[in-house]
Amino acid sequence: MTEPIPPIxxxxxxxxxxxGExxxxxxxxxxxxxFIPEAVNQNIAERAAQIFVRQRMEGENDLGSLVIAIVTEMQAFDFSKSFYGEFAIANAVSDLLLESLGIDKCCGQ
Structure with a gap:
């Protein structure tokens, strides 16, 4: 039987x-x-950081819950001028946080 992935x-x-900064x-x-630098990238990064900061200020430390909050709240963001969507942003935030913790995000390790 496979083992569940422990929370981070x-x-x-x-x-x-x-x-947040x-x-x-x-x-x-x-x-x-x-992809390419776009003006909207600054707005995307700012909004994702705002969500992250608010969640952290509310005491959220679970990476999975932070990712879900970013996906959920970024759904209201207008991505029409971007190559990205809310899932790509939440996944990128997760990867950046894992990297900052020294956790290899490749291959489930």
């Missing part, structure tokens, strides 16, 4: 605003590098 818990936030910069860099 972020350390409690000491400075959610600083985390880090995430905004990293996410915008990823967005710009993945």
């Amino acid at each position: 818990t972020l350390p409690p936030s000491q400075n959610p605003e600083l985390e 880090w995430l905004k910069q990293r996410l915008q860099g990823w967005l710009d590098a993945e």
